[in-house]
Amino acid sequence: MKTAFIFPAFISEYLGNEIQILESFSSNFHHFLQKASAITGDDYTGFSLDNVHYTEDELRSQMISYIFSCSLSDVLIKKGLEPDFMAGYSMGLYAALYTGGAIDFNEGIRLIIQAFLISKSVIKGVNSGMGSIIGLTKSEISELIEKNNIKAEIANTNSIHSHLVTGPKSTVNHLLSKARAIGALNISLLNVSTPYHSKLLNNTQDEFQQFISENTQLQQSKYPIISAINQRVIISEEEIGKELTNNLYKRINWMETFNKAISMGVGQFIECGAGKSLQKIGRFIPGDFTVYPMNKILGLF
Numbered sequence: 001m002k003t004a005f006i007f008p009a010f011i012s013e014y015l016g017n018e019i020q021i022l023e024s025f026s027s028n029f030h031h032f033l034q035k036a037s038a039i040t041g042d043d044y045t046g047f048s049l050d051n052v053h054y055t056e057d058e059l060r061s062q063m064i065s066y067i068f069s070c071s072l073s074d075v076l077i078k079k080g081l082e083p084d085f086m087a088g089y090s091m092g093l094y095a096a097l098y099t100g101g102a103i104d105f106n107e108g109i110r111l112i113i114q115a116f117l118i119s120k121s122v123i124k125g126v127n128s129g130m131g132s133i134i135g136l137t138k139s140e141i142s143e144l145i146e147k148n149n150i151k152a153e154i155a156n157t158n159s160i161h162s163h164l165v166t167g168p169k170s171t172v173n174h175l176l177s178k179a180r181a182i183g184a185l186n187i188s189l190l191n192v193s194t195p196y197h198s199k200l201l202n203n204t205q206d207e208f209q210q211f212i213s214e215n216t217q218l219q220q221s222k223y224p225i226i227s228a229i230n231q232r233v234i235i236s237e238e239e240i241g242k243e244l245t246n247n248l249y250k251r252i253n254w255m256e257t258f259n260k261a262i263s264m265g266v267g268q269f270i271e272c273g274a275g276k277s278l279q280k281i282g283r284f285i286p287g288d289f290t291v292y293p294m295n296k297i298l299g300l301f
Contacts, residue, residue, distance in 0.1 A: 066094055123195065134163075156253065173189065197250060
């Protein structure tokens with residue numbers, strides 16, 4: 001049975017004991033907080049699970065998620081558990097690249113910051129957002145968008161009946177309202193103001209590509225990465241560079257990414273990060289596999 005490491009983008013809800021788990025493994029978590037503080041000029045050493053200064057700020061939340069993921073993957077590999085494949089959920093790609101040795105920790109921090117700043121500059125003046133729709137198929141959502149001429153789009157498919165949508169916030173809210181009216185089981189506006197994986201970020205490609213080529217020494221990944229965009233298997237520096245730029249504005253399909261991993265023999269997925277959002281998503285994807293969040297990894301050793 002093969003193993004895949006999967007990396008979340010944001011932490012929507014903490015388990016509550018993530019830091020204690022990492023401390024029990026003598027991880028680099030606190031050292032990484034210090035490094036992030038030195039690189040960014042922003043103090044991450046005061047992080048705690050209930051501090052909204054970190055948990056409710058979009059950029060800081062991405063940074064903390066990256067730090068948790070890098071710390072946990074280091075621990076797992078040090079203890080002899082290496083992945084056969086990896087996949088990053090949206091901005092979780094940066095931690096996957098760190099784990100594979102394609103970038104170093106500092107480069108990951110700088111990539112997260114630059115991707116965020118470029119994205120914000122491209123949508124300057126646009127009040128955008130992301131939403132979740134549970135209970136409708138992709139075709140039902142697409143029909144709603146087309147029929148009502150809503151300027152929003154599907155950003156990600158988590159499972160057959162779970163999708164993320166994005167666009168200007170007013171259009172996202174309009175789409176969520178229409179989805180509820182035709183029977184969606186749950187709708188919610190996410191605490192994310194950047195329209196990731198949408199056409200609104202098409203113009204990020206050239207600037208981000210230039211930043212990467214001038215500031216990042218990409219290396220071949222030690223472990224194959226399954227693209228969340230088109231499920232191709234990535235190893236080379238060239239393919240990694242393409243994935244980095246595409247990851248900001250192209251639609252992703254997490255369900256098909258899971259299916260690709262399963263088709264290649266993966267039977268256990270390790271959620272390398274805080275919380276258990278990816279484990280929750282995995283419950284609605286059919287297949288013979290297990291997803292282990294951080295609080296279950298002790299059982300693997």
